[in-house]
Amino acid sequence: MKNVFSILYIVFSLLFLIYLSLPEPKFPTALWDFMPSDQPADRETPLRRGYYTNVTRDQLISHYSKEFKWGVRLNYPPEMAKTLVRDQTSSSFLEEIVHPMRESLYINGYEPTPDKEILTANGVGYKQKTIIKYVGSNIFIRIFIGIATMFVMWVLINEWVKTSKRKLWI
16 A cells, blocks of 8 residues: 555656746737737836736636636735735736746726726727736746645645554554
């Protein structure tokens, strides 16, 4: 039984380290309808881009889900955009597509209500302003954390087995 567990642990560990060492995806491409924002805050880093668009939230999220290949989708309250995307940003919705223990893609959308301001760029009106933020990670740090995680798991599982054996004999 111990050999089976050891083999399974080694296989799982190798698959986990391979997953962590896969290359990061590139910054996703823009949709056909996107008009790049020329505001300085939207262009201050190549990992955060702002766009004006008329697409719906569903179209936007499905496009970036396809571009990011796969991932866990997380939905945040719009108030978190000031912390996660940019400190002075307006938000109607905020979603994250994450590859666990690797990289994340934040999708922030702002849709003003009809009685508020109108979003315009180059004289054209738009329904929504979208800010896309890509957060990558260093491969060496990912591998180090992965190895440390596997080591801690090994120690905890061994301690759990020892404790379980002692409890059974008492």
